Amino acid sequence: MKSFTSIARWADLDLLLRASLKCEEASLFRHPMDDDEWRRTCQRIQDVVLLAGGDAFSRVGEHIAGLIQAVDPVMTGYCRLTCPACSDPCCNGQKVFFNRTDLIYLAAIGETGVPGQTRCGQGHPCRYLGGEGCRLSRRSRPYVCVWFLCEPQMELLQGEPARFQRTITEALQEIRHARLMLEALFELTTGTWSAGNTGRPTAPGLAPS
Ligand code: SF4
Ligand code: SF4
Numbered sequence: 001m002k003s004f005t006s007i008a009r010w011a012d013l014d015l016l017l018r019a020s021l022k023c024e025e026a027s028l029f030r031h032p033m034d035d036d037e038w039r040r041t042c043q044r045i046q047d048v049v050l051l052a053g054g055d056a057f058s059r060v061g062e063h064i065a066g067l068i069q070a071v072d073p074v075m076t077g078y079c080r081l082t083c084p085a086c087s088d089p090c091c092n093g094q095k096v097f098f099n100r101t102d103l104i105y106l107a108a109i110g111e112t113g114v115p116g117q118t119r120c121g122q123g124h125p126c127r128y129l130g131g132e133g134c135r136l137s138r139r140s141r142p143y144v145c146v147w148f149l150c151e152p153q154m155e156l157l158q159g160e161p162a163r164f165q166r167t168i169t170e171a172l173q174e175i176r177h178a179r180l181m182l183e184a185l186f187e188l189t190t191g192t193w194s195a196g197n198t199g200r201p202t203a204p205g206l207a208p209s
Helices: 013-021 035-053 056-086 100-108 143-147 151-158 162-190
Strands: none
Touching: 013 162, 035 100, 035 162, 056 100, 056 143, 056 151, 056 162, 100 143, 100 162, 143 162, 151 162
16 A cells, blocks of 8 residues: 555644544434435535535545545455355444444535435444345445454454554544544534534534424
8 A cells, every 4th residue: 555645734723622622523423314314414514515615524524535545456456255155244233333423524525425324214224235245335334344354363463564554553543533623624614613523513404303
């Protein structure tokens, strides 16, 4: 995997600072949704991105998408080696959802084709799980599905040269930081900025349900 130019070299300083004040992404929208609720939620978020002019969001979003594309061959390679014989597939987990930052990111890259939350109801299987694995491209998945390396995959990574391991780790950290920047940008646009991620945004229509 090639090295990359860090977002810290070109992004707005205020945004970088705000992202660094955040410890983690807000845990919003991580619940089953029917497709109408999903569409309404995505539309509200797309409206905010458009309100901000789109460019600031899309630059950060495309940076994230590029990094996901760069790590994809490694992750896919590990999946080919480990998943076919897996006795407890992680995609069967019931707590995998798109969160708000995922939706901001999808809006930022103009991805409007994801039809719904991972499940409409509690106990349902993930709607994207097919016989050959995930039917979503890696760049359109919930981020938890992008970065997750299970134990056998961690062992594979630990068997790689140190420099390679460092590049992958740095890419994942960079994505995490860039996602916090998207979240900060979103909150600044909606007037709900919070370094603490209290989970209580106040903008009309964006409150968690
Ligand atoms: S990523 Fe790991 S836990 Fe998930 S299905 Fe593949 S082998 Fe199993
Ligand atoms: S979105 Fe894809 S990777 Fe994530 S749980 Fe569903 S099938 Fe698995």
